[in-house]
């Protein structure tokens with residue numbers, strides 16, 4: 279029998295009605311054996327996610343020790359869900375246990391994790407599945423580092439022989455039982471870890487959108503959906519800001535060669551986006567798969583005659599960035615020129631010291647830093663089969679009157695990155711999108 283792991287995000291768990299929809303999806307296929315849940319998210323745009331309410335609760339406990347008023351709101355939310363679902367469980371006792379734990383542990387991670395814990399208890403009771411606490415199976419070191427090997431072993435052991443289970447996402451525990459969490463959105467990681475450990479045939483990630491889009495809908499009107507995406511394409515798009523899935527959730531499923539299906543709980547008939555190890559032959563006709571981009575970069579330009587014959591030149595420049603602990607994004611070079619793209623968040627406030635040190639280290643003929651750059655990644659395996667992709671992209675930008683400040687083609691030939699002035703960003707994304715429509 280096939281095994282599917284189904285993870286439901288915050289909106290899919292936001293209230294009783296959403297939970298019933300999610301549970302109906304689980305029940306529709308017996309292969310959906312392991313269910314991972316997020317804490318209840320927003321029910322409407324002005325609403326507050328339970329996880330944020332819990333962080334607020336912790337903040338209150340730190341400020342004046344008494345967090346009862348904040349806890350009451352959380353209690354109301356969960357008690358309401360349990361009552362609406364008519365659950366056969368003692369929700370009050372569950373909430374009291376959580377509150378006692380909060381007084382006992384008083385850690386931000388313990389507080390934050392309780393949304394998933396309670397959500398998991400509710401889903402397990404509603405589905406009639408076994409509840410497996412993430413504290414038993416997602417292992418962290420006492421220093422708070424995630425332990426992949428110990429987690430895999432614990433999951434395999436605990437889930438062997440458990441046919442149907444609900445596991446809360448987002449958190450785990452160390453040897454002494456102290457709770458640790460992943461970064462925000464981390465329930466996606468829990469789902470991926472379970473999928474890998476049980477050798478699932480598919481990891482379904484149920485959310486509130488129909489998967490990935492070919493471009494940002496705030497910039498391009500009604501962009502097409504992406505039906506299939508390779509792990510590598512996903513990495514590129516996710517890195518550049520297409521955030522439907524937590525980027526760290528890719529690694530476990532990729533290691534197991536397990537496809538990920540992004541689905542919409544509120545439109546279950548839509549097939550969503552399928553993320554696979556290798557793309558189908560049929561897709562090789564499409565030149566590009568998607569466009570994503572981010573604002574907030576700077577470019578360090580360095581010019582020096584005969585730079586290319588000076589052994590170790592690039593290393594010396596990079597040693598300056600390393601000295602200031604600054605990461606870089608791209609480094610295209612010419613014969614006598616070198617450009618380094620860095621995120622503003624990395625270099626902000628240190629531009630002049632960095633430039634001074636570059637001056638001293640490599641004595642360039644000219645060096646300057648240009649701010650206000652945005653990067654746009656145009657991604658697709660199809661590019662490597664189609665000559666003229668870069669020409670088409672550059673042509674479209676020229677027609678739109680956008681000056682390309684930097685261009686870099688990834689060595690995998692599935693990614694062309696351009697740097698443009700931030701005021702041209704939206705115009706550039708639209709121009710590229712329409713060129714390949």
Ligand code: ASP
Nearest residue numbers: 316329448462463464465
């Ligand atoms: N509830 C957590 C958050 O809001 C984790 C998750 O939903 O994946 O970040």
